[in-house]
Amino acid sequence: MNEDQLRAELKAVYTSSSWRITAPLRLVSQLLKSGGWQKLYLDTRRLVKKTRAHPVEVRPLEVKRDDTERLGPEGRKVLIELQNRIKHNKHME
Numbered sequence: 404m405n406e407d408q409l410r411a412e413l414k415a416v417y418t419s420s421s422w423r424i425t426a427p428l429r430l431v432s433q434l435l436k437s438g439g440w441q442k443l444y445l446d447t448r449r450l451v452k453k454t455r456a457h458p459v460e461v462r463p464l465e466v467k468r469d470d471t472e473r474l475g476p477e478g479r480k481v482l483i484e485l486q487n488r489i490k491h492n493k494h495m496e
Contacts, residue, residue: 404412416422434440474482 434443
């Protein structure tokens with residue numbers, strides 16, 4: 404095989420479904436081999452701690468009357484359910 408054929412073969416492998424599907428397995432394998440799990444764990448812990456220290460403000464869901472008319476019956480049911488959940492969570496605080 405010449406160089407162009409080898410490049411085409413390699414490109415076919417990298418664009419194949421199986422290569423994309425097995426990407427998470429290759430990542431896990433690399434983390435296990437390199438000891439990267441500990442770094443990933445520590446980075447995740449730091450991120451969680453930082454997130455807890457600076458909570459995100461959740462604003463109430465505001466919908467204009469015009470928007471609800473365009474939703475249709477199912478959309479209105481979902482919107483009402485979301486608004487009820489928000490009200491319920493406020494009462495729980």
